Amino acid sequence: MQHEGVWILAEQSHGRVQRISHELLTRGIELASKRGTTLTALILGNNVNQDDLQGLIDRGADRVVAVEAPQLESFLPQPYMRCMLKVIEDYRPEIIIAGATSTGRTLMPLVAIKANAGLTADCTVLDIEEGSGNLLQTRPAIGGNIMATIKTPNNRPQMATVRPHSTRPAEPASGREGQIVRLKAPQELLASDVKHVGFSPNVEEQALSDAQRVVVVGRGIKKGENVELARRLADKLDAAVGATRDVVDRGWLSYPHQIGLSGKTITPQLYVGLGASGSIQHLAGMQTSEVIVAVNTDPEAQIFKVADFGIVASLFDVVPVLLEKLPGK
Amino acid sequence: MRIIVPIKQVPETNAVRMDEATGTMIRDGVEAIVNPLDLYAIELAIQLRDQHGGEIIAVSMGPPKAAAALREAISMGVDSGVLVSDKAFAGSDTWATSYVLAAAVRKIGAFDLVICGERATDGDTGQVGPGIAAFLDLPVISYVSKFDSLVQGACRVHRLVENGYELLEMALPGVLTVVKEVAAPRLPTLRGKQKARKAEIPSWGAKDLDVHADKLGLAGSPTRVVKIFRPSVARKCVKHVPTDERTLNEAVDGLVGFLRGKQLI
Missing domain, CATH: 3.40.50.620 (HUPs)
Structure with a gap:
């Protein structure tokens, strides 16, 4: 047959x-x-x-x-x-x-x-x-x-x-x-050597996969405590927070936040990359986003090749001004 | 506990550059490393052995130089390594790779756990861990994020899924594939490095394993790569390069206007 x-x-x-x-x-x-x-x-x-x-x-x-x-x-x-x-x-x-x-x-x-x-x-x-x-x-x-x-x-x-x-x-x-x-x-x-014992939900993680807007933190964020700045922008844009592998490897955000080949793939309406250089492994997880905005100090960063709008500057200069100028909350 | 950890030697992909003219990879000078995600499997194995006693055997399929990956595993604390290497294995896809690794695991003999990294950073399929389990007819739990405990011939682990963590129990022997959260890999010690240098690494070829010749390498692989090409990234980026406060303000105004135009704010 x-x-x-x-x-x-x-x-x-x-x-x-x-x-x-x-x-x-x-x-x-x-x-x-x-x-x-x-x-x-x-x-x-x-x-x-x-x-x-x-x-x-x-x-x-x-x-x-x-x-x-x-x-x-x-x-x-x-x-x-x-x-x-x-x-x-x-x-x-x-x-x-x-x-x-x-x-x-x-x-x-x-x-x-x-x-x-x-x-x-x-x-x-x-x-x-x-x-x-x-x-x-x-x-x-x-x-x-x-x-x-x-x-x-x-x-x-x-x-x-x-x-x-x-x-x-x-x-x-x-x-x-x-x-x-x-x-x-x-x-x-139907026999199984594996059995279910329990389940603990993680709502934040689900939110990232389904989010229509995502603010992603790259190594340019420099310190774990600076992630707060990205969170404030995410709040204002009604976005979830994601991270590159570098950031997760440094423990600044947990693995479920990781976007890229070894993390999640996202296709949001809006992707905002803060200090993310756009390594190939990261691009694989986000380049199908509808609108890509990138802020990075390196004008040669790969992220600008897939971005629709880029600002070549420190995120620490850009984000505070952006927070002021964005309407809403 | 007797634990087998299959590992893979991979190119340091972050260091890989593309030849702009030919669109091929420049491999020269690219370091070969232990697949970073395998380090988590090695670490979990070491913790389990240190807690419950026993031994850890790392096994790697690859060219002779992959012995270096096994030595690195030994320098971290793995007890011994086995190289699985034969020209007949060249061109194996995940099916044929799982087949050979399962045969090698079987030859190593009785064990409690096979612990694999979630995936290799070069192939990025994550198929070989479950593949080994399928060939060995053993249960598998993938995406293990935490090893909870051993209870009467079974292990209890957390499994990372889309909306949270499952708590599962698996009868031993079985196969686990682990994600980064499971453990923080240790660095090799000086004593470990000395041990690794002296370690004898046996190399097993096709004739040493219970395998059929027609299931090896390219001939034994159901899949074929028919074309390789460069991904095209074509977006026109509006790029602002602010140099002072005024141009920074202009750039941010530009961005706000852009987002408004796209009806995102």
């Missing part, structure tokens, strides 16, 4: 479909149309909200396959892996796209190994090769210094992850029809 169809791995939390699923649909719609095939959303969970499943159809999926069991309520590597492998065996998808989330980044490599599939992480561009129909997966490589286009010529399925917030979520269209298949996960697939 041939492998056919584009699939996305939708994610749920407490039975509610998460935003990443809709972002993946944006990618999936384009790939399925180029490949001339159907788009299916796979979701693993328990009692997933029916309206949310219909929402996946409304946003472009032709079919939703929900695999459900109490043990699948939140991500556990072994049962999720076995259930996904079973779905691959039964449905034989040609392409599977997942979010580069804590779940996707863990589940996809487990499944790819077991399914003998090719997997490419953190793709920024996905396309279909004319003629062969292969999935072309483009991602930053070698610390983001170059881009590499990767394909999986022989093995199926072709698997890839894409960063959250790297595309807009697909919009719902009313009157779309599709099939919703709810499957009960077989008991023998």
